[in-house]
Amino acid sequence: MSVLVVGASGAVGGAVVAGLRERGEDVRATSRTPEKLSLPDPVRVFAADLNDPAGFSPALQCVDRLFLYADLAEPEALLDVVAAAGVRHVVLLSSSSVTSPGAAEDFNGSRFLRVERAVEDSGLAYTFLRPGGFASNAARWSWGIRADGAVALPYPEAVQAPIHERDIADVAVVALTGTSLIGQKPVLTGPERLTLREQVSTIGEVIGRRLSVIEQSEAESAAMLAQHVPDVWVRQIITDWREAVGATPLVSDEYALITGRPARTFRAWVADNIDLFR
Ligand SMILES: NC(=O)c1ccc[n+]([C@@H]2O[C@H](COP(=O)([O-])OP(=O)(O)OC[C@H]3O[C@@H](n4cnc5c(N)ncnc54)[C@H](OP(=O)(O)O)[C@@H]3O)[C@@H](O)[C@H]2O)c1
The missing domain is CATH 3.40.50.720 (NAD(P)-binding Rossmann-like Domain)
Structure with missing residues (x-):
């Protein structure tokens, strides 16, 4: 089968x-x-x-x-x-x-x-x-990074625990090749909390370039996002960022428990996708 x-x-x-x-x-x-x-x-x-x-x-x-x-x-x-x-x-x-x-x-x-x-x-x-939020959401910053070495954000201090998409896939493979995860609903996150500003600086470290964060208003951010995603998503993304300022989002240990390996870091995701940013 x-x-x-x-x-x-x-x-x-x-x-x-x-x-x-x-x-x-x-x-x-x-x-x-x-x-x-x-x-x-x-x-x-x-x-x-x-x-x-x-x-x-x-x-x-x-x-x-x-x-x-x-x-x-x-x-x-x-x-x-x-x-x-x-x-x-x-x-x-x-x-x-x-x-x-x-x-x-x-x-x-x-x-x-x-x-x-x-x-x-x-x-x-x-x-x-x-x-939770994917590390790959940072791909939206690639154009600004390549063009100006800058990322414009309304809430650079929003905190996330971004997950590498391959970690999600690894858990899917465990689920699809055995019975241990039948009926389970694992919440999966990356292994560390990072602000958006820290994510930008991690990208800079990996590509060897000093990047800047430009603070912008919600309206300016909405206008930029609307060029790439539907309106309903624009509102969701900005609301999520606003609510994540000063937050302590869950850092789940499910990936390690299920696979026996540590979850991939945001830095590892950037290294795996380095061509996006240079
Ligand atoms: N980004 C986040 O932070 C986040 C967090 C939690 C959950 N999610 C969810 O994760 C998913 C995105 O995962 P990803 O990054 O792997 O996505 P992706 O790279 O954008 O790929 C989306 C895939 O879904 C398939 N697809 C979409 N609509 C389809 C349709 N009507 N019929 C058949 N296939 C369809 C596409 O297939 P084809 O185009 O080849 O047909 C494509 O392979 C979304 O459901 C999103 O809501 C995202």
Whole structure:
């Protein structure tokens, strides 16, 4: 039997494919634009869109485990197709936002909660991966760093525990290749708390360039972010930063407990993605 990885072009999904192949698993993968994917030969790639559940049937043949992104509007319809195909375990890339008080009313928390509930109601075995903020969010700073050696931020003292996407993928691989994480909902974070200012200076240290942080107003930041992400995300990102000033976000030990290895640092993420910044 095979594992189907939905979103093999994604940072996490791509690392899940690689991790499963290293373990000798038979892997299938989907993308909405499979022609853009280049995966190792034995991995069969299918075109599929999460919002067209019927289109998943060919990819689901001979599949008993599924890695799934939560970016879907009608999870129940997809899960019906998944269950009917004989899948027995779904590993869902959710978010730690579901654990916040008021998550059900919050834009970000509620969309993940909706998908988690649909998976629970489907009767399939599941694992919910609940990562906090990704280290890869720093990729948004790459243009300013390359152009001016500067990052403009409204709340440089916002504190985060950014997680490397490969750590999320490692936990997904453990979940997909055994039974120890069935029914588990691990909250995953990076191993250290860092302010945004400290993240910028870490990038500078790794690329060997002195970087500056330019303080900007919320309105200026919103206008910049709006060039890259939808409005609803602009509000969410700025609210998250505002609320994270002086905060002590959770630093989870779940990654080490599950994999037996220390979580990758933000510095390691920058080193792995150094070409973004120079
Ligand atoms: N950034 C954060 O701090 C953070 C924190 C917690 C959770 N998350 C969640 O983590 C996910 C992002 O992970 P990532 O960095 O690996 O993402 P990414 O690199 O942007 O990749 C997203 C993947 O999702 C697939 N996808 C999206 N919509 C799809 C659809 N309608 N049908 C089929 N596939 C679809 C894409 O596949 P194709 O384009 O190839 O079809 C792509 O492979 C999001 O769900 C996000 O909400 C993010």
